[in-house]
Amino acid sequence: MFKSTDFYCIDELLTEEERLIRNSVREFLEKEVVQLISEAWHKEEPLNFREIGKKFGKIGMLGTFIPEEYECPGMNYTSFGIICQEVERVDSALRSFVAVTSGLVMYPIWKYGSEEQRKKYLPKLARGEIIGCFGMTEPDVGSDPASMRTSAKKSGDGWILNGTKTWISEADIADIAVVWARDVDDGRIKGFIVEKGMQGFKQAAIVKKGSMRAGGVGELYLSNCRVPEENRLPDAVGLRTALSCLDQARFGIAWGAIGAAIDCYETALNYAKERRQFGAPIAAYQLIQAKLVDMLAEITKGQLIAWRLGRLMDVGKATPEQISLAKRNNVRVARFCARTAREILGANGISLDYSPIRHMANIESVYTYEGTDDIHTLILGRYITGIQAFRRELQL
């Protein structure tokens, strides 16, 4: 039905079930979502995730790797990756929604939550009935979450949270927010499930974005926000637990970014075969061919990285550094392909009627969130040399 760029026959490395998932997700997106994107992006009117989320849920696209006992699909990580790739072919905001829901909201509840919390939230999140968000970044705290300022103070049978979270995907529409805050008593970072409407909790959208315009991002304000003890994730203690969630979402990005890259490459290839200049299709010129070949080569390498990382995740063997390398590499591939495709399309590459410029702008967010490209370089640098280069003591 759908032929996709697959130069090294990576399809053959997938199981029949995994291929079926991919085809089904693609069929659904082509029929029901693709046509909504360009307008949503142009007007910065985020897609209606209340509606689309329920459809995603029906197909099993949310929390795909979370077990069936919580009414989730209970599939493997590779399937989650495949879903991310298919949705990001369409738009990175869709992958953000899938990866945030699965990796940053459902995963911490599943791993660090109580049995009651799992039963209460996971089935609804998997069905897309409620929307979640993940609040880590703050106005003064981005790449260095260890210096997080949002505070949590134990008070009676609950907690008082204070602080601001910014650049949070789906912050404005979320029904629940997994919020990370520092316990002022023991200095440790802890996770809380803050629900819409709780006293002292406000949500707002960030607008005038030049990227991810088909999705929502916003801020969370906690002002003496009272959160009951039963909403604290009991096993989420220490920054490492928060970072482990990022590993899940970064894995989704490693697959997803290649989806955006493939869409850009295919768009550019088709365009180059049809667009004629100087008496021949531009695909007949060596300069254009070189660009297309570079894109294909990068995509193929990225596909292999994603596939192998998927199999390592499936058996629980992937390390955070391996995930970092895949996120860093594959987002670079997407950034390169989007820019190159944009270039091949000439002036039409400037129009939102073609996808590359939209992907190109979206990928800037992807390059920055879930650990900037620099941060992943530093993670890998520390790993191979044994010397951390994140912080230095400045004598000012």
Next chain:
Amino acid sequence: MQLKEYLLSLKKESPNLKVDRGGGMKVFVLAKHAADPESEIKVSSDGKNVETSGLIFDINDWDRYAIEEGIRIKEKIGGEVVVVGVGKNCDDTLRKCLAMGADRAIKIPVDTNDAYQIAELIKKAIEKEKFDLIIAGYMSQDMNYSLVGALLAGMLNLPFATAVTSLKIDGGKVVAVRELEGGYKEEVELQIPCLITVQSGINEPRYVSVMGIKRARTKEIREVKLELPPSAVNILKIYPPPIKLAEILTGDASQIAAKIVEIVKSRGLI
């Protein structure tokens, strides 16, 4: 003998009548793993075939509606849905049908595109089974014969209706609305067991879900090994459609008008 009586007499001979319908309907659905006509089609070097490399295969579009219709009948009145596929590599399509909700599958691992051979193979594979209804797609997206359903009905002595756009089960009967040319409709009544071929659009096929795919893991795909029966058709030649040329005329209105006159004249139309 009146046609109706004749058909009823055939019914009595039919070995497949599932006498007790207490447990709902037993529906067989035919699903072809077919080449997508939108994929890259090249005539093979012998001129009688199509190169398979470059072809994308998936469930034949009409069969998506057929399997959906079968599953809906089961969901409404209970019973069983069995999907039947012919071809060595039809597993993906059978698995898809199981993931959508079919209960089990029969695979006949023989490769052919000949409608008569396909019908004969299916007949042999299912003739010992009991069933109430066979649903096939109106035609296949690759060969366009619209024959397998009708041939199979003939071979099994079943009444049949083609190009069905809506279907009702009414006791021992199937009431089917057929699509005629020009938007006309025909309503027919068939005694069960019978066969129908469905037109696309009869329903809105569901998407395969990850949960459905998992449930399909435990469902059986039974292989029935059969010899390829003889074929009555000898393909002489397969060839691509002529290339249609289109031209965008440029210039001001009078230049364009002059060019149109020139083209129409050159075709001998004026």
